Amino acid sequence: MRQKKAISDAVIERLPLYYRDLLLLQDAGIDIISSEKLGERLGITPEQIRKDLTCFGAFGKKGVGYYVSELCQQIVEIIGLQQHWKIGIAGIGHLGWALANYKTFGRLGFRTAGLFDVDHRIIGQNVGGVVVTPIADMKDVIRKEGIQIGIITTPAAVAQQVADQMVEAGIQGIFSFAPLRLTVPDNIFVFREDLSIGLSRISYYLTNKKED
């Protein structure tokens, strides 16, 4: 699956949308879908969908459309979801707790294999089937369980320190909810989620829409 050209982030971010809808179609017993119909369902142009998919190969049948289950499988392999990545969550506050119980992660093949916190009231509790361990033991657990992806939902003040420990323990990717830029080695992939951007965009839109 080596590509000549780097695939843009925009394409990568649309793949999970396609995948989720294809699963729904599959559940509904629909075997074939055209880019036209899929685009309608998702609010994306059919040209865009076809263009995105051809970054990775020719999965459709001309004059027919795409076989739903086949395309599902292709996208799984493109994203790499067949790997069943193991994730660990540091900071089991409300947000960490919510993510530990987030069904969609499991449905995509991610397995929660470690939950870490400093709070003694939380350590030892079973959250979504996993027992919270002291963050002091995090590196050991990451190594023993073979956790590849870390999620950081700690306060910003300790996020960098937690990230450092994750990297030391061999984590390859970090999904951070802390509102700051983490410094990590080049080969570590960091994706930052900023929950306040959505609200800010809504505020901007509501403030400026009347003036059009």
Add this chain to the structure above:
Amino acid sequence: MRQKKAISDAVIERLPLYYRDLLLLQDAGIDIISSEKLGERLGITPEQIRKDLTCFGAFGKKGVGYYVSELCQQIVEIIGLQQHWKIGIAGIGHLGWALANYKTFGRLGFRTAGLFDVDHRIIGQNVGGVVVTPIADMKDVIRKEGIQIGIITTPAAVAQQVADQMVEAGIQGIFSFAPLRLTVPDNIFVFREDLSIGLSRISYYLTNKKED
């Protein structure tokens, strides 16, 4: 603040980043910052920052830089944060609970004025200073409190129904965590947050990075 041309989403999404860092600078007692220095801190090119800001006016001083507190104030007004928007959250599961306690929202001027759920074990509880009310009363509360922005953290199955009720009650913007496309009138702004995209991107990156 009428603009000739629509401002791109990319610009709007960077404004909150600038704002957050400017607040930190302000706390640190720094009065003036150049686009060069700010860019370094944020991992954004100085040209990009200057270009973004000039979409809205000329806020800097040539040969000097930007006055931190002045720029802060400008961005607040551009985004519309001085309005102190009232928000209501429907679905007080783990994620809704986390958002109700999310400090950053308050720091940006958003005020939680309503929490709604169907679960009798949750109704009546005080979450982050607000008592959870039955979702059956949501429309009344939205109207009485003058809530303008709704956050949806319900299961996908009821998200559309909740959105409909929010719109009926006069909500203008919706921030949805439900993994589906909501159908709303044209004048309602919907921003969808998809927490699984981050993990999918990490999976894609880890799967494909070795082959470069």
Add this chain to the structure above:
DNA sequence: TAGATTGTTAATCGATTAACAATC
């Protein structure tokens, strides 16, 4: 004034849209 840094214009780059030949 000299040095620094903005705001703006031009050049480049990349992503989306449109058009259509290939083909099921």
Add this chain to the structure above:
DNA sequence: TAGATTGTTAATCGATTAACAATC
């Protein structure tokens, strides 16, 4: 075969980067 729909090439659009004149 005729109709439908893909995959691909070309055209358009928009965003980022570079360059530099304006000016504090």
